[in-house]
Amino acid sequence: xxxxxxxxxxxxxxxxxxxxxxxxxxxxxxxxxxxxxxxxxxxxxxxxxxxxxxxxxxxxxxxxxxxxxxxxxxxxxxxxxxxxxxxxxxxxxxxxxxxxxxxxxxxxxxxxxxxxxxxxxxxxxxxxxxxxxxxxxxxxxxxxxxxxxxxxxxxxxxxxxxxxxxxxxxxxxxxxxxxxxxxxxxxxxxxxxxxxxxxxxxxxxxxxxxxxxxxxxxxxx
Numbered sequence: 132x133x134x135x136x137x138x139x140x141x142x143x144x145x146x147x148x149x150x151x152x153x154x155x156x157x158x159x160x161x162x163x164x165x166x167x168x169x170x171x172x173x174x175x176x177x178x179x180x181x182x183x184x185x186x187x188x189x190x191x192x193x194x195x196x197x198x199x200x201x202x203x204x205x206x207x208x209x210x211x212x213x214x215x216x217x218x219x220x221x222x223x224x225x226x227x228x229x230x231x232x233x234x235x236x237x238x239x240x241x242x243x244x245x246x247x248x249x250x251x252x253x254x255x256x257x258x259x260x261x262x263x264x265x266x267x268x269x270x271x272x273x274x275x276x277x278x279x280x281x282x283x284x285x286x287x288x289x290x291x292x293x294x295x296x297x298x299x300x301x302x303x304x305x306x307x308x309x310x311x312x313x314x315x316x317x318x319x320x321x322x323x324x325x326x327x328x329x330x331x332x333x334x335x336x337x338x339x340x341x342x343x344x345x346x347x348x349x350x351x352x
Contacts, residue, residue, distance in 0.1 A: 175210035232297025
C-alpha cells in the first residue's frame, strides 16, 4: 500500500511533456520555495552530461514529465559515483542540507560499487553485502585513511539521513541496459546490487522500485 501511495503522489504531479522542467546538476535554492522537490541521486546512468550532449542519463528526459508549476526537479546525480563516493565526496550532505519535509528523493546506486576498493584511478568500490563489515584502507587516490563499508551500509545511511529531514527516500534498482536475452526479455543488471537494494528497502520499510521479473516494465512492489 505504501508503494501505491507514493506512486500515486508522483502520478498526480506528472503531466504530458510541457517543455523542460527546471533541472540542475546539484542542489540549488528554489526560485519558488513553497514547491515540493523531487531529487534524483545516482551515477552517470541518471546524470546530465554537459560534455556529451548526445549521451544523457534517464533523469534528464524524466524531468520533462513533471509540471514545473507544481514540483521542482533536481538532478543531483553525478557520473562515476558509487554509493560510497557519493557520500565521501560530500554530495549526499549537500542534498540533505537542501531537503525539506514533503520532498521526494530517488536513489539509484550500484553500477560503480563493483569497482576496486582501493587503487590510484577510481577507488570507489564497496564491500559486497548489506551487513556492517568494514575494511580500513589508505586510499591511494585521495591519500586519506578511510573505513570502507558494505553497499547496504551506505544505502542505509542515505535512507536514514534523508528521512531525518522529513523527506521520503525511494530506492531504485539498477538501470536496465540495452541487453536482451534470447527469449526476448530484458537482461538483468548486476544481480548482487539489485538484490541488496531490495533487501535494504524491505529491512528499512522503504519503497523500492524496479523492473518486474515477469514483465518488461517498471513497478513498485
